[in-house]
Amino acid sequence: MTHILHRAAKVVPPVAVSGAGVEIVDADGRRYLDASGGAAVSCLGHGHPDVVAALHRQLDALAYAHTGFFTSEPAEKLADRLVADAPEGVSHVYLVSGGSEAVEAALKLARQYFVEIGQPQRRRVVARRQSYHGNTLGALAAGGNAWRRRPFEPLLIETHHVDPCFAYRFQREGESDADYAARAAGALEAKLVELGPETVAAFVAETVVGATAGAVPPVADYFRRVRRLCDRYGVLLILDEVMCGMGRTGTLHACTQEGVAPDLMTVAKGLGGGYQPIGAVFLARKIFDAVADGSGAFQHGHTYMGHPMAAAAALAVQETIARDDLLANVRAMGDRLRLRLVERLGASPHVGDIRGRGLFRALELVADRATRAPFDPALKLHARIKREAMARGLMVYPMGGTIDGRRGDHVLLAPPFIVTEAHVEAIVDRLGEAV
Numbered sequence: 346m347t348h349i350l351h352r353a354a355k356v357v358p359p360v361a362v363s364g365a366g367v368e369i370v371d372a373d374g375r376r377y378l379d380a381s382g383g384a385a386v387s388c389l390g391h392g393h394p395d396v397v398a399a400l401h402r403q404l405d406a407l408a409y410a411h412t413g414f415f416t417s418e419p420a421e422k423l424a425d426r427l428v429a430d431a432p433e434g435v436s437h438v439y440l441v442s443g444g445s446e447a448v449e450a451a452l453k454l455a456r457q458y459f460v461e462i463g464q465p466q467r468r469r470v471v472a473r474r475q476s477y478h479g480n481t482l483g484a485l486a487a488g489g490n491a492w493r494r495r496p497f498e499p500l501l502i503e504t505h506h507v508d509p510c511f512a513y514r515f516q517r518e519g520e521s522d523a524d525y526a527a528r529a530a531g532a533l534e535a536k537l538v539e540l541g542p543e544t545v546a547a548f549v550a551e552t553v554v555g556a557t558a559g560a561v562p563p564v565a566d567y568f569r570r571v572r573r574l575c576d577r578y579g580v581l582l583i584l585d586e587v588m589c590g591m592g593r594t595g596t597l598h599a600c601t602q603e604g605v606a607p608d609l610m611t612v613a614k615g616l617g618g619g620y621q622p623i624g625a626v627f628l629a630r631k632i633f634d635a636v637a638d639g640s641g642a643f644q645h646g647h648t649y650m651g652h653p654m655a656a657a658a659a660l661a662v663q664e665t666i667a668r669d670d671l672l673a674n675v676r677a678m679g680d681r682l683r684l685r686l687v688e689r690l691g692a693s694p695h696v697g698d699i700r701g702r703g704l705f706r707a708l709e710l711v712a713d714r715a716t717r718a719p720f721d722p723a724l725k726l727h728a729r730i731k732r733e734a735m736a737r738g739l740m741v742y743p744m745g746g747t748i749d750g751r752r753g754d755h756v757l758l759a760p761p762f763i764v765t766e767a768h769v770e771a772i773v774d775r776l777g778e779a780v
């Protein structure tokens with residue numbers, strides 16, 4: 346008997362009771378190798394002693410102080426650190442409690458920016474159909490996932506979606522990456538022109554697409570083209586790195602690998618590594634200045650923003666990653682994971698693609714590799730793989746979404762940054778069996 350409305354209303358999941366390193370243990374003593382980091386969250390694994398100690402210290406000192414009255418030392422230190430290592434042009438961060446809150450705040454900052462600079466007609470948002478930006482009403486409007494949106498339409502923010510996001514199935518036969526990047530950027534430009542760019546506030550995109558399409562990196566030069574279009578048409582570029590950011594792809598920010606800097610950027614998951622709920626919005630100086638020199642305050646706020654416990658956890662997580670040079674391990678183990686997936690599953694007629702960056706990897710499963718035809722959705726293949734993997738003590742993050750009206754099954758892997766070669770072997774072995 347449960348009184349919680351769980352995700353599947355009638356199914357109660359196993360009860361997690363403890364965790365250490367890359368393992369979670371349930372109430373029956375079963376152990377699960379966390380190859381998904383939950384949902385790409387647990388970048389330091391579970392029970393990391395340095396983070397636990399930092400949380401104990403903060404709890405002893407002060408658990409909570411409302412930002413209407415105080416700032417706090419961990420929040421200030423965290424912000425200093427984030428800005429010091431931020432993409433070019435970022436001058437401030439706005440601290441919230443998770444990914445959806447960060448996306449909401451970024452969308453509202455974009456809107457308020459244009460109000461402050463006297464262009465209030467810039468209200469619309471352009472996003473991509475193969476995207477997930479969160480489940481609150483504004484973030485849901487930005488996301489392109491039709492089945493998530495449907496029960497709640499019409500949604501709150503006028504969003505227009507464009508294609509594609511580079512899931513391999515959308516690249517045309519014989520099309521070069523350069524042509525593909527040009528086609529995708531062309532779709533964005535056509536949309537901006539159609540809408541009237543003077544009505545558009547922002548273009549929002551995940552730098553590497555996460556849950557919806559499964560660790561899909563952009564094609565080279567796409568984001569540079571997007572950056573130029575945003576500049577030409579006066580549209581803000583919001584990068585959503587809630588899932589792919591904070592080291593997951595092998596660099597602290599995924600956009601560094603694309604050679605672009607955003608006007609606003611969201612991070613969450615890996616920021617606090619699951620030790621506390623936390624998210625952040627990075628602001629380019631022009632956004633901060635417009636608000637600070639204009640009305641003087643961002644018209645927004647949440648009770649738990651800048652929470653000292655959350656900031657202390659995030660600070661400890663980020664300091665540990667830097668001290669132990671864990672991004673080098675992300676790159677090395679990410680390459681190893683890709684190689685072992687290719688060796689174990691690459692020849693399967695049902696593996697259409699093995700992709701991703703760093704420790705953000707995915708398999709895409711297809712009925713027929715030659716035609717790239719997806720499996721019949723009625724099979725719920727992704728859900729079966731999750732069950733089979735859990736039965737083998739392995740946590741993976743499978744999704745079967747409608748991508749551009751076409752169904753696809755993929756399995757996302759996002760293990761903690763502390764994985765070893767032995768963990769990679771165990772992940773690939775168990776996943777291979779489950780598939």
Ligand code: PMP
Pocket residue numbers: 384443444445446448477478479480551555556585586587588589613614
């Ligand atoms: N944006 C992206 C890219 C995400 O992957 C997610 C979460 N999966 C969110 C936003 C929302 O984050 P949260 O679940 O913390 O609200």
